[in-house]
Amino acid sequence: MNTLFFQAQLIMLHLSLLTAESEVREIELIVPPAASMPALRGLALHKKFGGGKNLTLAEAIAQQKPLTLEDINTMVDFFEKFKPDMDDPGWYNPEKPSVGWIRWSLMGDQSGKMWSIETKKMVEEGLKDKSIKMTEKKRSLP
Secondary structure: HHHHHHHHHHHHHHHHHHHOOOOOOOOOOOOOHHHHHHHHHHHHHHHHHHOOOOHHHHHHHOOOOOOOOHHHHHHHHHHOOOOOOOOOOOOOOOOOOHHHHHHHHHHHHHHHHHHHHHHHHHHHHHHHHOOOEEOOOOOOOO
């Protein structure tokens, strides 16, 4: 069901980008629940087991706050570089999680990967043909 909801959100974003050339739309980039839930899990695991200190993006993903294009690029870069080891005994193990699983979760898991890659493509196309406009909102650091 999450996959269908995710696909529907992508279709809606795609359709909003296919507006008439003279019409410019302002959009907000918000991850679907299928990506925010793993980020919430990642934050809980991070709190319990520790890790890096910069959680600003993970918190925005978990709370479904609007993301900037820079955030989307950060997510895409992470997923392009990070190779998950799902055979690691700590993968999907909430009692003894691997660092990789926590990092993967913080970025929204497989749903975050699919959403960020597709969203980046659609946004870049929309900015190029000027069918969309983005107001970059900077988040304050905690």
